[in-house]
Amino acid sequence: MAGVWIIAEQRDGEFRKITYEVASAAKKVADELGAEVTAVVLGSGMQDACAELGKYGVAKVLYADDAALATYTTDGYTNAAAALIKDGAPDVVLFGASTQGKDLGGRLAARLDTGIAVDCTALAVEGGKMVATRPIYAGKVYADVIINGSPQIASLRPNVFDVVESGGEAAVEAVSADAGEIKAAVAEVQASEEGKIDLTEATVIVSGGRGMKEADNFALLEELAGKLNAAVGASRSAVDAGWRSHTDQVGQTGKVVTPNLYIACGISGAIQHLAGMGSSKVIVAINKDPDAPIHTKADYCVISDLFDVVPELTKEI
Numbered sequence: 001m002a003g004v005w006i007i008a009e010q011r012d013g014e015f016r017k018i019t020y021e022v023a024s025a026a027k028k029v030a031d032e033l034g035a036e037v038t039a040v041v042l043g044s045g046m047q048d049a050c051a052e053l054g055k056y057g058v059a060k061v062l063y064a065d066d067a068a069l070a071t072y073t074t075d076g077y078t079n080a081a082a083a084l085i086k087d088g089a090p091d092v093v094l095f096g097a098s099t100q101g102k103d104l105g106g107r108l109a110a111r112l113d114t115g116i117a118v119d120c121t122a123l124a125v126e127g128g129k130m131v132a133t134r135p136i137y138a139g140k141v142y143a144d145v146i147i148n149g150s151p152q153i154a155s156l157r158p159n160v161f162d163v164v165e166s167g168g169e170a171a172v173e174a175v176s177a178d179a180g181e182i183k184a185a186v187a188e189v190q191a192s193e194e195g196k197i198d199l200t201e202a203t204v205i206v207s208g209g210r211g212m213k214e215a216d217n218f219a220l221l222e223e224l225a226g227k228l229n230a231a232v233g234a235s236r237s238a239v240d241a242g243w244r245s246h247t248d249q250v251g252q253t254g255k256v257v258t259p260n261l262y263i264a265c266g267i268s269g270a271i272q273h274l275a276g277m278g279s280s281k282v283i284v285a286i287n288k289d290p291d292a293p294i295h296t297k298a299d300y301c302v303i304s305d306l307f308d309v310v311p312e313l314t315k316e317i
């Protein structure tokens with residue numbers, strides 16, 4: 001059994017939370033397969049950080065230290081990861097269905113001539129094969145997918161898999177992995193405002209839709225979000241109206257989020273919006289229309305005017 005590999009995700013030399021989620025999920029799959037977890041780390045100056053992955057169940061880290069891999073590029077990461085995977089021949093390769101993972105996944109699967117299950121929300125093992133559960137038809141149906149090719153590749157939806165501390169230090173092996181020709185490089189990184197919480201990593205999200213009426217009214221949501229240490233999201237209508245940036249959009253053509261708490265304010269709950277937040281653990285809908293579809297998905301329905309409820313809620317908190 002060649003084992004379960006993960007491709008770690010780092011930014012500026014620090015692992016992202018999704019890496020720990022993927023490592024923890026990989027450990028469970030590996031235990032059921034009677035295998036070990038190996039992490040591929042592509043980056044620069046991360047030697048010390050690598051061993052820490054052991055805490056999350058990683059037995060071994062293959063660390064390719066290369067300035068060309070310090071920042072993610074589609075070509076560099078595909079070339080380097082594909083070469084290592086061809087060499088090590090793992091049975092399973094897992095990584096996050098983050099922006100990076102979504103970019104890398106298809107390219108990597110094509111390069112390795114195998115299949116990929118994207119945006120998975122559960123993993124199991126049956127008959128020595130990984131079974132990946134993933135949403136289809138904008139989340140209306142969940143499909144159990146078995147990939148016949150090798151390795152079986154799956155990307156995991158952020159914030160769905162628990163981070164589990166199960167080990168100590170991982171053995172770190174320095175490897176060389178050629179980034180090859182990088183045809184498209186990152187020209188500039190425009191970081192979001194200091195202190196702004198990334199929607200895909202937020203545990204609480206307060207979102208606003210067309211019911212917010214105008215851009216300035218989002219200050220109400222910012223205030224509530226400040227009290228809850230939450231990120232502020234938006235429906236596509238709010239984004240199309242120019243009230244919020246596209247990076248705030250939640251949904252099928254925006255971000256897929258899975259916070260512990262999602263508070264939808266003045267959002268009707270169109271299928272394309274639900275596709276992005278439907279797997280949130282607790283959903284609160286504040287909408288004055290009792291027939292709004294969001295109420296069929298919400299755990300708590302506040303059928304009232306958001307301009308009365310939100311300030312009151314902020315005051316209470």
Ligand SMILES: Cc1cc2nc3c(=O)[nH]c(=O)nc-3n(C[C@H](O)[C@H](O)[C@H](O)COP(=O)(O)OP(=O)(O)OC[C@H]3O[C@@H](n4cnc5c(N)ncnc54)[C@H](O)[C@@H]3O)c2cc1C
Nearest residue numbers: 209210211235236237251252253254266267268288289306
């Ligand atoms: C291909 C495609 C992709 C799409 N992708 C996305 C996507 O990624 N994300 C997304 O969100 N949408 C997406 N959409 C658009 C989607 O279909 C809806 O049009 C959109 O989600 C509606 O946004 P909304 O709920 O803010 O607005 P509306 O549907 O207009 O709903 C506004 C809601 O606010 C309530 N309201 C109004 N005033 C108040 C008040 N004072 N207090 C309380 N409630 C109030 C109303 O009762 C209403 O339910 C997509 C559509 C297509 C075709």
